[in-house]
Amino acid sequence: MEQFERNIEKYAELAVKVGVNIQKGQVLNINADISSADFVREIAKKAYEAGAKSVDVDWHDDHLVRLKYEKADESVFNEFPAWKAQAREELVKNGGAVLSVISSGPDLLKGVDGKRIAAFQKVSGKAMKKFREAIQSDKISWSIVAVPSKDWAAKVFPDVPEEQQQEKLWEAIFKSVRVDQEEPVAAWEEHNASLHTKVDILNEKRFAKLHYKAPGTDLTIELPDKHIWVGAGSVNEDGNSFMANMPTEEVFTLPKKDGVNGQVTSTKPLSYAGNLIENFTLTFENGKIVDVNAEEGEETLKHLIETDEGAKYLGEVALVPHQSPISQSNIIFYNTLFDENASNHLAIGSSYSFCLEGGKTMSKEELSQNGANDSITHVDFMIGSAEMDIDGIKADGTSEPVFRKGNWAF
Amino acid sequence: MEQFERNIEKYAELAVKVGVNIQKGQVLNINADISSADFVREIAKKAYEAGAKSVDVDWHDDHLVRLKYEKADESVFNEFPAWKAQAREELVKNGGAVLSVISSGPDLLKGVDGKRIAAFQKVSGKAMKKFREAIQSDKISWSIVAVPSKDWAAKVFPDVPEEQQQEKLWEAIFKSVRVDQEEPVAAWEEHNASLHTKVDILNEKRFAKLHYKAPGTDLTIELPDKHIWVGAGSVNEDGNSFMANMPTEEVFTLPKKDGVNGQVTSTKPLSYAGNLIENFTLTFENGKIVDVNAEEGEETLKHLIETDEGAKYLGEVALVPHQSPISQSNIIFYNTLFDENASNHLAIGSSYSFCLEGGKTMSKEELSQNGANDSITHVDFMIGSAEMDIDGIKADGTSEPVFRKGNWAF
Numbered sequence: 176m177e178q179f180e181r182n183i184e185k186y187a188e189l190a191v192k193v194g195v196n197i198q199k200g201q202v203l204n205i206n207a208d209i210s211s212a213d214f215v216r217e218i219a220k221k222a223y224e225a226g227a228k229s230v231d232v233d234w235h236d237d238h239l240v241r242l243k244y245e246k247a248d249e250s251v252f253n254e255f256p257a258w259k260a261q262a263r264e265e266l267v268k269n270g271g272a273v274l275s276v277i278s279s280g281p282d283l284l285k286g287v288d289g290k291r292i293a294a295f296q297k298v299s300g301k302a303m304k305k306f307r308e309a310i311q312s313d314k315i316s317w318s319i320v321a322v323p324s325k326d327w328a329a330k331v332f333p334d335v336p337e338e339q340q341q342e343k344l345w346e347a348i349f350k351s352v353r354v355d356q357e358e359p360v361a362a363w364e365e366h367n368a369s370l371h372t373k374v375d376i377l378n379e380k381r382f383a384k385l386h387y388k389a390p391g392t393d394l395t396i397e398l399p400d401k402h403i404w405v406g407a408g409s410v411n412e413d414g415n416s417f418m419a420n421m422p423t424e425e426v427f428t429l430p431k432k433d434g435v436n437g438q439v440t441s442t443k444p445l446s447y448a449g450n451l452i453e454n455f456t457l458t459f460e461n462g463k464i465v466d467v468n469a470e471e472g473e474e475t476l477k478h479l480i481e482t483d484e485g486a487k488y489l490g491e492v493a494l495v496p497h498q499s500p501i502s503q504s505n506i507i508f509y510n511t512l513f514d515e516n517a518s519n520h521l522a523i524g525s526s527y528s529f530c531l532e533g534g535k536t537m538s539k540e541e542l543s544q545n546g547a548n549d550s551i552t553h554v555d556f557m558i559g560s561a562e563m564d565i566d567g568i569k570a571d572g573t574s575e576p577v578f579r580k581g582n583w584a585f
Numbered sequence: 586m587e588q589f590e591r592n593i594e595k596y597a598e599l600a601v602k603v604g605v606n607i608q609k610g611q612v613l614n615i616n617a618d619i620s621s622a623d624f625v626r627e628i629a630k631k632a633y634e635a636g637a638k639s640v641d642v643d644w645h646d647d648h649l650v651r652l653k654y655e656k657a658d659e660s661v662f663n664e665f666p667a668w669k670a671q672a673r674e675e676l677v678k679n680g681g682a683v684l685s686v687i688s689s690g691p692d693l694l695k696g697v698d699g700k701r702i703a704a705f706q707k708v709s710g711k712a713m714k715k716f717r718e719a720i721q722s723d724k725i726s727w728s729i730v731a732v733p734s735k736d737w738a739a740k741v742f743p744d745v746p747e748e749q750q751q752e753k754l755w756e757a758i759f760k761s762v763r764v765d766q767e768e769p770v771a772a773w774e775e776h777n778a779s780l781h782t783k784v785d786i787l788n789e790k791r792f793a794k795l796h797y798k799a800p801g802t803d804l805t806i807e808l809p810d811k812h813i814w815v816g817a818g819s820v821n822e823d824g825n826s827f828m829a830n831m832p833t834e835e836v837f838t839l840p841k842k843d844g845v846n847g848q849v850t851s852t853k854p855l856s857y858a859g860n861l862i863e864n865f866t867l868t869f870e871n872g873k874i875v876d877v878n879a880e881e882g883e884e885t886l887k888h889l890i891e892t893d894e895g896a897k898y899l900g901e902v903a904l905v906p907h908q909s910p911i912s913q914s915n916i917i918f919y920n921t922l923f924d925e926n927a928s929n930h931l932a933i934g935s936s937y938s939f940c941l942e943g944g945k946t947m948s949k950e951e952l953s954q955n956g957a958n959d960s961i962t963h964v965d966f967m968i969g970s971a972e973m974d975i976d977g978i979k980a981d982g983t984s985e986p987v988f989r990k991g992n993w994a995f
């Protein structure tokens with residue numbers, strides 16, 4: 176077998192066994208662009224081998240997605256069919272697993288009327304609320320894997336000859352998800368354990384706030400009393416483990432909704448809703464974003480934070496050392512799945528309820544009382560660099576280094 | 586522009602303008618295999634140009650369809666998600682149009698457990714009842730076009746070098762749908778008119794029965810008093826014309842459910858549910874199929890007629906001269922859309938209510954009282970040949986030739 180085909184097979188196996196960790200009799204639902212068909216078929220084979228009851232694919236075609244944004248009637252972007260949300264909710268009820276195969280280039284919707292995109296983000300976000308809540312509370316297993324489309328690969332490797340771009344991006348992906356290692360599944364177990372060491376230390380420290388310092392960044396983030404740091408493997412309602420993101424190099428928790436103050440500057444491009452947002456700064460007062468500016472994509476960024484009230488607040492604080500393997504590759508992926516795992520990051524929007532002690536069973540009101548933010552959106556953005564220092568400040572005011580020059584201080 | 590690309594564009598335009606005849610503000614829903622993406626994108630472009638509100642595609646992948654039949658859990662074939670039927674019913678409610686892009690090879694499900702296929706035909710047929718009734722009463726515009734998949738082309742042209750098979754099948758399709766002509770849309774108008782001449786003659790004759798004679802065939806089919814012959818263009822509930830099948834060379838009506846007697850032998854292979862049924866004979870008593878045998882695919886044929894009670898009766902009587910252009914090509918397409926338009930044929934299963942005077946607004950009971958058959962299935966099968974004679978017999982017992990040696994006698 177060719178090396179490439181062997182890697183595809185290993186990646187598919189990883190997605191099924193570590194990513195969604197398919198159980199006997201479970202339905203697997205895959206979202207994918209039609210250009211990813213070869214890889215999706217391999218995943219389906221592996222899923223059936225692992226005992227999946229059924230594998231269903233929601234296909235889309237990036238060409239037609241863009242054509243619709245360009246040519247369809249305005250009203251289309253204010254509608255979301257009830258049956259589509261229902262299909263997702265049934266999947267949750269039946270304990271299915273969801274695997275997203277991402278492949279779009281970051282410029283997919285560049286030049287499209289931003290109002291259409293923002294309207295559709297809003298209407299789909301509202302319609303998919305129940306499903307998103309199920310995902311964000313780890314009710315069912317979910318995971319994300321990636322296939323380099325032509326456009327995406329061209330964006331990442333503009334200086335590489337066109338016919339080699341996709342191959343280069345495949346290589347970078349294989350490396351970042353440990354498919355280049357002899358036993359990827361075992362390598363992931365080891366990686367999982369090492370992230371959990373950091374998680375345990377942070378959970379013992381009980382920091383009351385984090386203070387970030389870097390060029391363009393001077394930010395204080397309070398953490399809720401009941402915050403829990405988590406990382407790597409998750410566990411669904413049925414007690415089965417899964418890996419929501421592959422790669423994943425982050426440990427993360429939630430910020431106190433109204434406890435964020437100061438300014439933060441992005442360090443990597445943010446690909447959002449088919450557009451790139453670059454070199455942007457956010458200013459916070461009591462948790463709320465009160466000022467925004469961006470060298471590129473400022474309109475898109477403004478649409479994002481106007482999605483709803485919660486989109487003006489943060490929902491995630493994630494720590495990733497600058498010497499993480501993906502960061503060391505020096506590749507900008509123009510894709511959050513990879514770039515967030517090369518960099519300290521924050522997320523605009525909703526928080527994960529499992530980041531609060533007892534959060535999975537809290538009511539909306541309890542979550543809010545405990546400092547959690549709620550929104551129909553959740554978008555990670557990258558702020559880490561080799562120049563970033565972070566201090567952890569305890570309730571008694573004592574302070575200690577958490578990050579120095581972009582890497583763990585402990 | 587290359588000749589091929591010009592033909593693809595002309596075919597797409599034909600599908601949009603003559604096939605579903607898209608109106609301003611209408612939603613177009615397309616069903617297609619992911620391998621047909623280039624053609625589907627061209628159709629979408631033409632539909633937006635014609636003013637479509639939105640173009641949505643229900644993609645499937647033949648590879649995964651077959652894999653599911655082979656590997657999924659038995660129970661999957663006895664389930665049909667409610668939301669899928671709901672999506673279709675909403676489309677009808679909103680006056681959308683449906684275009685099927687067929688491409689599968691006739692052996693797609695060859696060797697698959699026939700019980701699984703039969704079970705799923707039954708459960709999907711039941712779930713999609715409302716939608717099918719909307720289609721069969723021409724409530725909304727619907728049409729079928731074709732793209733040669735690799736497998737299908739290989740089946741049709743086994744003796745042509747592999748790399749030329751798809752091209753050969755494209756050519757045959759272009760020819761049969763008049764895309765090879767300078768002005769296909771105008772050519773279709775002319776063709777429509779010429780089929781209507783036959784329709785008018787038959788509707789004046791008011792035959793009480795048809796008597797078929799050919800090798801292996803001696804069959805009498807009674808026609809309901811209120812039968813109407815139709816052909817070519819249809820008209821939907823909103824009064825817009827459309828062309829359900831392209832090609833279409835048939836004029837057809839419905840048989841009287843309990844008025845079919847004798848024996849009929851197939852003259853072309855029948856592709857049904859991913860399997861081929863070949864050289865088969867059906868024996869009728871008072872409309873009911875009482876005996877069946879087939880050289881190939883007998884199990885599949887038996888499953889078909891056991892779908893429900895109505896699947897043991899006929900729902901359509903269609904006349905196509907043996908000198909029709911498709912027949913003259915001497916190509917067996919192994920696909921009913923083409924083969925039925927090269928041959929006199931009948932259909933097992935439901936009848937079209939518009940084939941009865943006032944049928945579109947009749948209740949189920951009235952349709953039945955007037956001789957119409959009802960079923961969750963409708964499958965055309967080919968019986969025509971150069972040796973077929975058909976007599977038309979009037980209520981007073983007088984008889985006159987309708988077909989002689991496979992062609993129109995008037």
Ligand SMILES: [Zn+2]
Pocket residue numbers: 425427491493515520555
């Ligand atoms: Zn994150």
Ligand SMILES: [Zn+2]
Pocket residue numbers: 491522553554555
């Ligand atoms: Zn996140």
Ligand SMILES: [Zn+2]
Pocket residue numbers: 835837901903925930965
């Ligand atoms: Zn027919």
Ligand SMILES: [Zn+2]
Pocket residue numbers: 901932963964965
């Ligand atoms: Zn038919």
